[in-house]
Amino acid sequence: MNLSEDTFSRQGIRRGDWQLMADMNRNLVVNMLRAHPTMSRADLVRATRLSGPTVSSIVADLTVRGLVEEVGQGISSGGRPPSLLRLNDKANYVIGLKLMGHAISLVVTDLRAAVIYTQVTPLPERAAATAGPTPPPAPREPEVVIAAVCEAVQTAILATAVAPDRIIGVGVGVAGAIDANTGVCLYSNTFNWHNVALAQPISQRLGLPVILENDANTLTATEQWFGLGHGVDHFIVVVVGSGIGAGIVVNGQLHRGAQGAAGEFGHIQLEDGGPACTCGRNGCVEAWASDRAILRDIRAAVSQGTATSLRDAAQGEGLTIAQVGAAADRGDELSREVLTRAGEHLGRGMAALVNVINPRLVVISGEGVPAGEWRFGPVRKAIAASTFSQTPPEVVLVSEPVDGTKWARGAACVVLGETFNPPTKQSLVDVM
Ligand SMILES: [Zn+2]
The missing domain is CATH 1.10.10.10 (Winged helix-like DNA-binding domain superfamily/Winged helix DNA-binding domain)
Known part of the structure; x- marks a missing residue:
């Protein structure tokens, strides 16, 4: 059955x-x-x-x-x-997907979340933006993405020869504000979406239950089931990349909030004014401290003539956060200064989050983590200096692979978590 x-x-x-x-x-x-x-x-x-x-x-x-x-x-x-x-x-399986800007990463797992199949499917080329001086990116047509998701799932079902009635659900992770209760993407910077219903049309087309989840939460689910958060009842996963968000586990349960928007501490306004944020306000943690903010600040300094070994890279399109981290390691003053300032702002935001949640563990996760101690040293300092409780949480950096598999497995874990409570200390008591 x-x-x-x-x-x-x-x-x-x-x-x-x-x-x-x-x-x-x-x-x-x-x-x-x-x-x-x-x-x-x-x-x-x-x-x-x-x-x-x-x-x-x-x-x-x-x-x-x-x-x-x-x-x-x-x-x-x-x-x-x-x-x-x-x-x-x-006897039963789960499918997890991560929607990336250019591709869909998919895994099929068994009930212990062991991955039995992986697949990366490119999304169709995006339509060219309309002509104009600096055209905003055209919104991705939801229909294109929904069709690509359904096709990816059907391909996986054929490839694994798993009977569809043995699939207990499909988890879909996407960056942005997600209402997991209604399966609606409230906002996605990646796809330029506002209020796009995803779970229901995908579910109807596949004839399978579908859970839509914020991707920081899917990564948190992976840490909870297999990673550093395993057996930890109170922890936070902070995802630092082109945006900044967090997944929060309280009492062994993922905390989503009333509309699935909990953990958006990247949009805590640290001060009035400050740089413009993708949310439309100014001075948010994300606007100060994301990878995008760091690259923006390096480029701005270069255009004002500040000396740096990154001048050529900053004047082209290809500047990356890894390059900034490497330049700081080699002694580049501008890179050190910008990374440190970003870290101080991130630390202020994280200290606020830590004082509200009182976690035992904070995992900082993302592709930019190799930018290392120049950036995250100030975060540790800010948390240690601002934590109200006697014992500040342990802060651990985890670098994520870019292929999306870990995120997709996390989306599968979200479905498993809805089906079986995630393993907590209580349920993992050794019986032998
Ligand atoms: Zn914001």
């Missing part, structure tokens, strides 16, 4: 239905089985502290659904040997 039939609406956007799976006891049992190769019913009773009849009834239900199977017998401690149970993680 397919898990999706009673846990997801076919439109894929009514989260209320999925709450059926938020049954604490069932989640305890499933997560225990996810964490161990095999367990007997007695192991489950010991590990979950649920009663024998409750465990038996949950196991019977999961077995009927094809999620749990008996795989032989354990060692008897007197009497009949116990049946060993395992999560039938190959």
